[in-house]
Amino acid sequence: MKYSVKSIGLLLAAGWAISPIHAQQAIDPAITDVANSGDTSWILTASALVLLMTLPGLALFYGGLVRSKNFLSVLIQCMAVVGICSVLWVVVGYTLAFGGVTNGVLGNGLNWMFNNLGNVRQDTAIPESAFAMFQMTFAVITPALMIGAWVERARFGWVVAFCALWSLVVYAPVAHWVWGDGWLSNLGVLDFAGGIVVHTTAGVSALVVAIMLGKRMGWPRTLMLPHSPALTVAGAAMLWVGWFGFNGGSALAATDDASSAIINTHIAASMAALVWILIEKFKVGKPTAVGVATGAIAGLATITPAAGYVGPGASIIIGAAAAIVCFFAVGLVKNGFKIDDSLDVFAVHGVGGMLGSLLLALFIGSGFGGTGYAEDMAFGSQFVAQLIGVGAVAIWSAVATAILGFGISFILPMRVSEDDERDGLDISNHGERAWDLD
Secondary structure, eight states, rough: OOOOOOHHHHHHHHHHSSSSHHHHHHHGGOOOOOHHHHHHHHHHHHHHHHIIIIIIIIIHHHHHHSGGHHHHHHHHHHHHHHHHHHHIIIIIIIIOOOOOOSSSSBBOSTTTGTOOOOOOOOOSOOOHHHHHHHHHHHHHHHHHHHHHHTTTTHHHHHHHHHHHHHHIIHHHHHHHHHSSSSSHHHTTTTOOSIIIIIIIHHHHHHHHHHHOOOOTTTTTTTTOOOSSSHHHHHHHHHHHHHHHHHHHGGOOOSHHHHHHHHHHHHHHHHHHHHHHHHHHHHHHHSSOHHHHHHHHHHHHHHHHGGGTTHHHHHHHHEEEEEEEHHHHHHIIIIIOOOOOOOTIIIIIIIHHHHHHHHHHHHHHHGGGSOOOTTTTTHHHHHHHHHHHHHHHHHHHHHHHHHHHHHHHHHOSSSBOOOHHHHHHHHHHHHOOOOOOOO
């Protein structure tokens, strides 16, 4: 069979017209609301990693640090806080934090119950449902961090009620101010993954609650050793791995920004762990398992606000600074101020988050390997913006926490009785024992 040049040309043109490549090109101009599957897959994975940080990472990290008679109470508090804060995030928390901007203070209420979520979250290539779920994991781990300040003496009912209201009154507004195009964002405040939104809020609030509750019975005269450093190290290891999703996922895309954030996260944690046990060697004579775990967490908390903005070299410096500053902050809070912040939430998470937020202003500079300042920013203006952000959030967290804590205590007492505290919260609050010692 013979074909003319003209007929062959027509056949080729027809094939080109119906080919997948041409078909995609033809409809591309009309596609403005389709998510990227690779970015979406990464955010779904990152969400699971961040939830792993709370359950079981944080639960084991904190649980190993308390006495055996209070181990279950820590696990139960972590799970209950995750449950109540997840439900509230769907009902109203997300729309307060990330709903459309109204006045720079709170989001509008159009997304309550996850209603009216877009196919793609604005300024991303992922579904808004994936974005909302990823942010939910941040909203649940932040109040859970505070549990370490009140372990072994806080009443379970008060803990759940306080964390529930705190997530709406403190966390959701601050998330909007910084990440939801709120007033701090408009001032130029930067926080890549939560040094201000997560660690400053939780750390400052934890310190306030520790002061309100008072010291544990016998503290500091009675030595209250961790019942299982092994569980603490295991929990810290899970937190370390999960933090890759925490910081890397905050890039909201499977790009170089995510991989850079993960590299910086790992390097800062590694350096902080090493420096912490080096300090221990000189101060107490031996490096400890609890020390290496705590040092790693300090490095992770401190790099969090800067993870996507700085280079690996700066991450090494930030990790070393985290270990030095947080180590001495632990001693200052407990030995200097005599505050029983039982598991050093403020000294590690609060101080670390604030330190990293301020160091960001220096190390974001391109001369240090960072991403560089915004067009209208320089070191001085960026540092002032970071300082305003840290200060405003710290003040809001402290005041709101005091009001909430005392207000709830009129209905649900904050602290267990002396007999219950002496027996341990596992038995007195929950009627169970973590370990069969018979």
